[in-house]
Amino acid sequence: MFKKAERLTKKQFDNFFKTGKRFQFQHLTIIYSQHPSLHASVVVGKKVSKQAVRRNALRRRIYARLRSEVKAKDSIGVFIVIVKPTYNAIGRVAADEFLTASIAETIKNT
Template identity: 40%
Template sequence: MLAATYRFHGHGSLGYLYRNGRAIRSRCLTVKYIANPRRKYPRFAVVVSKKIYKSAVRRNRIRRRIYECIRRELPNLSNAGDLAVIVTSAEVLTMPAVELDSLVVQLLRQACPR
């Protein structure tokens, strides 16, 4: 599980990120990001819409899988900013862990260059 220091919640924070952030897209995921110089550490949110899966159990499983990929990549990220990983395809639930991990790492490295 990702520590609370690295997570953010709330419609205000996400709304600001959606309005002002930049996006990097792949076939299954979108990463919205914006620099936040007031923060010491990066903050992450994972958004899985009910349009992807109606079942909360499956949406939470997707969320946990992505948070785990982020947790493993955290020591390699240096920029402080706000990032939201938005799931755009139901394929993420059945995707092999190695493939999901490489996809998330690739997007995070584009959003947070060293």
């Protein structure tokens, strides 16, 4: 998880969700907005998995990968990751690699 100061409030989330630049990938969408500090949010809906335990595990895994990639590249801004239902079908290792590549491509294109 990110620190409380690095998480988005509902109002901020709505604002950045509407105005951010979208990067569409096969299994997820990343919305990026420029900001002087780092903020992040991960959305895993019920269509991805009906079980809350599974959704929370996916969310924690994505937060951890996002944190490591963003910190390694010293990137700042607002990152909103929206997971698509197809993400659940791929394996854990493949999902990790896909997520890493998606975040790297998003950072490179901003």
